[in-house]
Amino acid sequence: MSAPGIDVDPRIDDRRKAIDAIDDQLLELINERLRLVMDVGRIKAEQGRQVLDSSRESRIFDRLLSRNRGPLDEKVLIHLFTQIMAASRQLQRPQRVSFLGPEATFTHIAAMNHFGPSVEYAPQPSIRDVFRDVEKGESHYGLVPVENSIEGAVNHTLDLFFESELKICAERYLQISHDLLSRAGGLKAIRTVYSHPQALAQCRMWLQKYLPDAVLKECNSTARAAQKAAEIEGAAAVASREAAQMYQLAVVASRIEDVARNTTRFLVIGRDAVHRTGRDKTSMMFVTSHVPGALYKVLKPMSDAGLNMVKLESRPTRHENWSYFFFVDVEGHIEDAAVSETLEGMKKLCLYLKHLGSYPKASEG
Structure with missing residues (x-):
């Protein structure tokens, strides 16, 4: 009116x-x-x-x-x-979602983008604690980073899938932009810069150019870095704009990442078996024999079936020197005959193979 x-x-x-x-x-x-x-x-x-x-x-x-x-x-x-x-x-039922905390980490932002504001969010001190919280049933789901378009795989997340029985239920992409946050209003007063190792790596050239004498110190999250910047005189953090608002910090410089198009992929972990949508992705991990041509032989059924492999990573098994397990993402769902039959064929050629989950493909935009 x-x-x-x-x-x-x-x-x-x-x-x-x-x-x-x-x-x-x-x-x-x-x-x-x-x-x-x-x-x-x-x-x-x-x-x-x-x-x-x-x-x-x-x-x-x-x-x-x-x-x-x-x-x-x-x-x-x-x-x-x-x-x-x-x-x-x-x-339907109040949900609890664990994430790598504290609040205002990029993982927290990705979780809120995926689940919305109506769930209870439970910050955890480490990625391992996110897995444990979901495994114990304290949280329905967890959200963990798995790879970055610039820095590559988050190895700790990959390693934990070897130990855990949790499944990948969904994926989420988040475009990452880093700001320099501090109680001080300018660069001259900054003596120490805190952040997660990947965030420091993604802003390496900018930090070398504008803060060449600052000491770089690693934290387990960008939000924890913001907390330190709020507590310590002469400190700054490489973190998100949301962290600046949460911890009452000034944005000294914006978008300081060295490469503009910087995207992190996150995984939703839980106990669900997600049904096919027709636009899906399947993740698996396997260990091959330590003999020439073993990896080629294991991947050949995938090629024969015409499956599109979109990711391949290797990690040490830690149980035997020079032994590795491999992570593979392929397009398709375990409910698709081509995928299920291929995994069965691969199992016969592996020392160990584990289906980590089939889930809808997320938009990278």
């Missing part, structure tokens, strides 16, 4: 009334959706099923994006329905 004493063009007033009517309809439809979700939640509880269904949510987004004719922007559409789905999951 218009304010008293202000003349409003009747055309505007008519459209505002129409907008109010649409808002009323939207409110009722959202509540109706949530009532249906509560029914689904009760059925899931009877069957002992998990609340999060990544394949179902992926299909919803695909359908909505294909039907959207604008002017609603795709990113806004995704944001709106992420919030609606988060509220839906909360009504």
Whole structure:
């Protein structure tokens, strides 16, 4: 309604009334959706099923994006329905999600982007603690970093999959931008810079150019670095803008990463078996015999089946010198005959093979 004493063009007033009517309809439809979700939640509880269904949510987004004719922007559409789905999951059963803390780490930001604001977030001091929290059932899901487009794999995450029985339920990409944060307003007062080792590596040239005499000190997270910068005179942190707001720090310099397009891939870990969507990815790990041509022989069934391998990493097994396990991501789902048959064929050629999960492919944008 218009304010008293202000003349409003009747055309505007008519459209505002129409907008109010649409808002009323939207409110009722959202509540109706949530009532249906509560029914689904009760059925899931009877069957002992998990609340999060990544394949179902992926299909919803695909359908909505294909039907959207604008002017609603795709990113806004995704944001709106992420919030609606988060509220839906909360009504079905309050969820707890573990992440590498403290608050305002990039892992925390990625978790909030994926699950929305309606869940309980549980910061953990290490990636191992994220795994443990989910394994013990304290949290429904955990979110951990697995690779960066510049620095490569997060080896500790890969190693923990060797020990854990948790599955990969989903993936999430987050574009990373680093700021220099400090209580001081300028560069001259900064003597020490704290951050996670990968963040320091990603800003190496900038730090050498503008803070050549500063001592670089590693922390287990960018948010912990921000905490230190808030506590210590003459200290700064390489961290997110969200960390600046949380820890009352000034942004001394923005976007100090050496390479602009810097993206980190995160994995949602839990106990779910996620059904196929038609646009999926399967992750596995295996150990080969230590003989010439062993890796070639193990990967050949994948090539014969026409599967597209999108990632291959190796890590020491730690149980025997010069013995390695390999991580592989392929396009497709374990419910696809080509994928399941290929894994069975590979098992016969491996000392050890483990299916880590099949889940919807996430957009890297």
